[in-house]
Amino acid sequence: MTIKAIGYAASGKHAKLKPMQLERQDPLPNEVQIAVLYCGVCHSDIHQCENDWGNTVYPCMPGHEVVGRVVNKGSLVTKHAIGDLVGVGCMIDSCHECARCLAGDEQYCEGPNSWLATYNGPMKPAKQAKTGENMYGRDNTFGGYSDQIVVREDFVLKISAALPIEAAAPILCAGVTTYSPMKHWGVKAGSKVGVVGFGGLGDMAVKIARAMGAQVTVFTRDKDKVAEAHRLGAKSVVEGDTKAYEALEGHFDFIISTVPEEHEVDPFIPLLRHDGAFVAVGALAPMPRWNHMNVIMGRKTIAGSLIGSIAETQEVLDFCAEHRIAPDIQLIPIQEINEAYKYVKSGDVRFRYVIDAASLAE
Ligand code: NDP
Ligand code: ZN
Secondary structure (H helix, E strand, O other): EEEEEEEEEOOOOOOOOOEEEEEEOOOOOOOOEEEEEEEOEEEEEEEEOOOOOOOOOEEOOOOOEEEEEEEEEOOOOOOOOOOEEEEEOEEEOOOOOHEEEEEEOOHHHHOOOOEOOOOOOOOHHHHHHOOOOOOOOOOOOOOOOOOEEEEEEHHHHHHHHOOOOOHHHHHHHHHHHHHHHHOOOOOOOOOOEEEEEEHHHHHHHHHHHHHHHOEEEEEEEHHHHHHHHHHHOEEEOOOOOOHHHHHOOEEEEEEEOOOOOOOOOOOHHEEEEEEEEEEEEEOOOOOOOOHHHHHHHOOOEEEOOOOOHHHHHHHHHHHHHHHHOOOOEEEEEHHHHHHHHHHHHOOOOOOEEEEEHHHHOO
């Protein structure tokens, strides 16, 4: 049996997202069927629809910040009950056997097919995307810009009643992508944290770092965002303010860059203190070369980080519930998704669009 569903998908690199009928398989014994309530709009959705990473399989139905209710479940499901409020992030499966999976780091799965992405999965390298070869044994996955989704129970997260339902969705990607590296690089009370790019991920990075007790500085290109940074308890620096950069030399333990485009890393290296880390989560774009001497002096780290594990995703959801933090969102009907993409690309969204899935019925 199959489930009839509807969603929005892009049919090609420059195509607008349009309604698309699809059929989901009924849940297997270890899967749950979720009626989608809300889905966040991540900049990665735009990169993927526009084939920025060279691996997009069309039609592409994005959405990896999904919140909904369990409406059906397989016979072996024990973690979730019908009616539960649940979430789905960027992954819906992995190999479960490699060293990374056994260590609980499924996002770095070293199995032959890597992890299974919630949409545009399998994560096919560009070559396989071209040949259409399906290594994972599943067809291209369709994400949360739809009214129904079916997911293996251990990749489904619990959403605390303490979280505002519609604002919980972006925690599933923007939240965990900023939480995971902060945890890995030991951000704690008193740490000095810089956040470069104050968009969807930047908003969560500031809130999470503040809740961890860190002092936070926001680097933005946009003067209009300065007041918002202050509202969240951060200092802010507008790009190009050289005096402010000089005053921050040797200041930061950790800087996270959420910028979705190629950008200079060099100006940030002198701002790190001894053993400090500059971690890029944005873009997947090439970065200009940096001055190695500046990295060598002070044993600084320049690194990257990919989303977070399933355990970390649950941790950050619970962390946000406990600290009463949630993304700032703007709720939209799915019919406005193409305009929303334009605003995200121009940096004009405060700070995350969230699709109200009820609009799919209109
Ligand atoms: P947003 O567009 O919401 O935010 C990015 C912010 O970066 C903008 O608001 C803007 O902030 C700044 N910015 C945009 N363009 C430029 C530019 N050319 N130069 C300098 N700054 C710029 O995107 P998201 O927060 O949703 O995602 C950010 C990036 O992170 C994307 O590339 C996305 O694909 C990636 N990502 C990576 C993940 C991972 O696992 N590593 C997971 C999720 C997302 P301001 O106006 O303050 O300058
Ligand atoms: Zn995302």
